[in-house]
Amino acid sequence: MTDFATRRRMMVDTQVRPSDVTEFPIIESMLTVPREIFVPGEKVEAAYAGDHVELWPGRHLLDARLFAKMLESLDLGNNDLVLDIGTGLGYSSAVIARIAEAVVAVEDDEDQVAEAQGLLTENHSDNVILHTGPLAEGAAEHGPYDVIIVEGGIETLPDAIESQLKEGGRIACIFVENALGTVKVGHKWDGSIAWRHAFNGIAPVLQGFEKETAFAL
Known part of the structure; x- marks a missing residue:
């Protein structure tokens, strides 16, 4: 029988802590939430491997290092209402829920x-x-949000998502351009988001977050 508790400790000790993730609530949550139950049954052995795990076409569970560093960059607090876009089977939301006050998780398939x-x-x-x-489109009826995190790559941030971030709120996204990825954290001031580079990282671009392609005749 696989000892998943030991695998969780190894994940934190070899992937998360060495990436300068030091906030105790993040460490504690990732040690506690059983990552293996939030992937398809045939992918269980890959849950702690250190790579993104494809859940179904177009949706991935982000690797632990990237996800943890995004959370650390957001400085989550226990009074935060968090919008978690592309939660997949719920792992990211389960982790965040142990840190924040509440999470609104968005997915686009009723069965999932x-x-x-x-x-x-x-x-x-x-x-x-x-x-x-x-x-x-996010989930405007539950917002605005103190924090927004997007669980996949983006080429552009839709206006609908930007509008759901509360004044003074924080957002973390993986911006992808020419096969290179950069995690940026934004703060909303005076109705617009000011972005800063956080660290390098990449993930497949989510549907609806692609740049529009201009066609020339």
Whole structure:
């Protein structure tokens, strides 16, 4: 029988801590949430491997290092309402829910949302609200949000997402350009987001977050 608790400790000790992630709530949450239950059954052995795990076409569970560093860069607090875009089967939301006050998790497929709901309930993540709809539209009815995190690459941030960030709020995104990726953290001031480079990282671009292609005759 696989000892997943030991694998979680190894993940934190070899992938998360060496990446200068030091905030105790993040470490504690990633040591506690069973990553292996939030991936398809045939992918269980890959859950702690240190790479993105494809959940289904177009959706990935971000590797632990990248995800943890994004959380650290957001400076999450226990009063934050967090919008988690592209939660997949719910792992990211389960981790964040142990740190923040509440999480609104967005996915676009009803069947996947139903599966995520079951897994989050099993994990006692009672402060997560699942919202079904296009990722690029967010979940305006539950906002505005103190924090927004996008669980995949983006080429551009839709206006709908930007508008749901509270004044003074923080957002973390993986910007992808020409196969290179940069994680940037934004702060919203005077109605617009000011971005800063946080660290390098890359993930597949999510549907709805691509730049429009201009066609020339």
